[in-house]
Amino acid sequence: MSNETLRIKVRVPRGDFTLDVDTQWPLTGVTALFGRSGCGKTTLLRIIAGLEKVNAGRVSFAGADWQTAEMFLPIEKRRVGLVFQEASLLPHLSVTGNLLYGFKRTPEVLRRLQPDAVINMLGLENLLDRRVEQLSGGQAQRVALGRALLSSPQLLLLDEPLAALDTQTKREIMPFLSRLSRDSNVPIVLITHSPEEVQRLADRVVFMRDGVIDDICDLQQAMSRPDSPLFADEGPASVLTGPLSEADAQGVRRFGVEQAQLFVQTTSIAVSSDSPVTVTRLRVLARDVSVALDDPSRISIRNHLRVVIREIHELPDNRLLLSTTLADGQCLLIEITRWSAQQLNLQTGQEVWALIKSVALVQ
Amino acid sequence: MMDLGPADWQAIYLTLKLCFFTTVILLIIATPLAWWLSSGRSRWRVAVQAIVALPLVLPPTVLGFYLLMALGPRGFVGSSLESMGFNHLAFSFEGILFASVLYSMPFAVQPLLEAFNNLGRRPIEVSASLGAGVIDRFFSVTLPLCKGGFIVAATLSFAHTVGEFGVILMLGGSIPGETKVLSVLIYDHAEAMNYQAAHQLSLMLLVFSFLVLFVVYSMSRRFYTVKL
Numbered sequence: 389m390s391n392e393t394l395r396i397k398v399r400v401p402r403g404d405f406t407l408d409v410d411t412q413w414p415l416t417g418v419t420a421l422f423g424r425s426g427c428g429k430t431t432l433l434r435i436i437a438g439l440e441k442v443n444a445g446r447v448s449f450a451g452a453d454w455q456t457a458e459m460f461l462p463i464e465k466r467r468v469g470l471v472f473q474e475a476s477l478l479p480h481l482s483v484t485g486n487l488l489y490g491f492k493r494t495p496e497v498l499r500r501l502q503p504d505a506v507i508n509m510l511g512l513e514n515l516l517d518r519r520v521e522q523l524s525g526g527q528a529q530r531v532a533l534g535r536a537l538l539s540s541p542q543l544l545l546l547d548e549p550l551a552a553l554d555t556q557t558k559r560e561i562m563p564f565l566s567r568l569s570r571d572s573n574v575p576i577v578l579i580t581h582s583p584e585e586v587q588r589l590a591d592r593v594v595f596m597r598d599g600v601i602d603d604i605c606d607l608q609q610a611m612s613r614p615d616s617p618l619f620a621d622e623g624p625a626s627v628l629t630g631p632l633s634e635a636d637a638q639g640v641r642r643f644g645v646e647q648a649q650l651f652v653q654t655t656s657i658a659v660s661s662d663s664p665v666t667v668t669r670l671r672v673l674a675r676d677v678s679v680a681l682d683d684p685s686r687i688s689i690r691n692h693l694r695v696v697i698r699e700i701h702e703l704p705d706n707r708l709l710l711s712t713t714l715a716d717g718q719c720l721l722i723e724i725t726r727w728s729a730q731q732l733n734l735q736t737g738q739e740v741w742a743l744i745k746s747v748a749l750v751q
Numbered sequence: 752m753m754d755l756g757p758a759d760w761q762a763i764y765l766t767l768k769l770c771f772f773t774t775v776i777l778l779i780i781a782t783p784l785a786w787w788l789s790s791g792r793s794r795w796r797v798a799v800q801a802i803v804a805l806p807l808v809l810p811p812t813v814l815g816f817y818l819l820m821a822l823g824p825r826g827f828v829g830s831s832l833e834s835m836g837f838n839h840l841a842f843s844f845e846g847i848l849f850a851s852v853l854y855s856m857p858f859a860v861q862p863l864l865e866a867f868n869n870l871g872r873r874p875i876e877v878s879a880s881l882g883a884g885v886i887d888r889f890f891s892v893t894l895p896l897c898k899g900g901f902i903v904a905a906t907l908s909f910a911h912t913v914g915e916f917g918v919i920l921m922l923g924g925s926i927p928g929e930t931k932v933l934s935v936l937i938y939d940h941a942e943a944m945n946y947q948a949a950h951q952l953s954l955m956l957l958v959f960s961f962l963v964l965f966v967v968y969s970m971s972r973r974f975y976t977v978k979l
Binding site: 437439462463464467468469470472474476478479480489490493494535536539 | 873874876877878879880881882883884887891892895896
């Protein structure tokens with residue numbers, strides 16, 4: 389078990405603040421370090437990277453020591469890819485020069501990704517001859533991602549890579565990020581304070597507060613708590629994972645297993661055609677779901693799912709949050725008013741129909 | 752008017768030699784020193800910075816006097832050298848070279864420090880994460896990105912050493928071919944009432960100094976030494 393984990397044990401007093409972490413998590417998928425600014429996320433990431441040399445710290449990666457009381461493996465030997473909030477491209481090199489900087493310094497036997505594949509994955513074909521200062525923020529960040537990937541890292545550390553970008557650019561980059569986590573097979577640690585990024589990208593969430601780790605759990609668990617910090621921005625939401633079919637003539641795709649199938653209207657932009665998506669992720673806001681006791685047929689909402697109410701939580705302002713399970717066991721949160729719950733006489737254990745007004749394909 | 756005698760040429764050659772070696776040695780010493788000053792969190796940082804800047808405020812005679820004491824036959828350094836079978840350093844080229852390195856140190860350290868501070872840690876962190884070791888990082892990132900700082904540091908070190916007088920007179924005296932550099936020769940010419948010769952060399956230095964400063968100012972609109 390400890391072989392395939394990242395283990396960190398540090399205690400760093402910094403004035404009135406102490407980072408005190410003793411934890412480990414598996415080296416698969418995307419692990420989000422989630423917390424407010426100043427909670428110690430970045431310091432923790434820098435310690436993992438080897439940019440911060442702290443006394444009495446211990447870091448080990450997949451069984452190999454990176455830092456103990458006796459030794460400290462310098463960052464250039466750790467083979468970690470770093471992407472910061474600012475793209476931090478080397479201004480005296482071209483885009484190609486930046487992309488190949490780490491690639492050239494990676495021994496041939498350790499190279500797992502080739503420039504062509506990465507350039508294709510991140511859509512960098514038309515940028516290669518540009519000078520760094522000619523790139524837009526989003527383009528520069530894509531180059532920075534490609535540069536990190538081409539050093540064939542064992543671990544990719546992303547420190548709020550989208551925070552400095554405007555909403556539009558964020559939307560452009562997000563699919564690249566999720567494709568990267570899916571296709572590159574490199575474990576990722578993502579620092580973020582954006583619930584949306586966690587819901588779209590993370591497989592596992594590390595909740596940090598005032599220098600300590602509150603909780604580590606997988607995304608499903610993190611989103612099943614009605615008071616989850618991930619609901620701070622847009623209210624309660626559910627993330628469903630499942631296979632996505634090819635689009636039919638009207639651009640409608642089927643999502644999920646047969647007993648719990650949803651229909652998703654997609655555009656060609658949302659799903660890249662060159663990498664057929666097998667398993668994907670849908671996000672459903674709890675307030676976009678209504679409840680019916682029977683399956684209504686004469687209604688414009690196409691997505692009707694049979695769910696079982698597991699728990700009913702109180703929310704402020706006379707609202708209720710229903711925690712329900714789908715036929716395939718996934719959790720769906722539904723937000724309704726107390727008044728309508730009384731009208732329908734909803735009880736835990738009851739089987740009802742969830743009418744889903746809109747879903748967002750997030751991966 | 753330019754009829755330079757063999758003594759003048761000897762002094763010019765000696766001055767250029769002194770300046771060249773001073774600049775090379777300074778770049779080798781000042782680069783790691785400035786790097787340490789810009790990135791270190793040591794509490795010795797401020798003290799070291801003050802020591803480096805000392806030659807800016809000390810009368811050159813003070814520096815020269817203590818160097819004479821230390822490097823001369825009875826000084827700590829001089830006597831140790833003699834006991835090892837070397838010569839002491841007073842009144843020698845090596846002695847004034849040592850003095851020049853100390854004397855021009857702030858002019859090499861300050862532009863580099865400024866350049867390193869402007870560079871920040873990020874480019875180095877990035878290149879390290881991409882697998883570049885310390886030496887590799889210096890040549891592939893620091894040097895190209897701080898080129899201006901290095902050029903200004905080298906130019907100022909060179910020019911400031913040309914203008915060195917008091918320290919050399921105290922420590923080196925006026926030995927032709929060994930310690931008699933241009934500034935000392937000009938002094939000797941003036942002492943001997945040989946104003947025509949003194950004027951020739953002085954004008955040369957004036958024009959040279961102006962050109963150096965002109966180059967430095969036009970290279971970077973922010974003149975690094977302003978912050979000294």
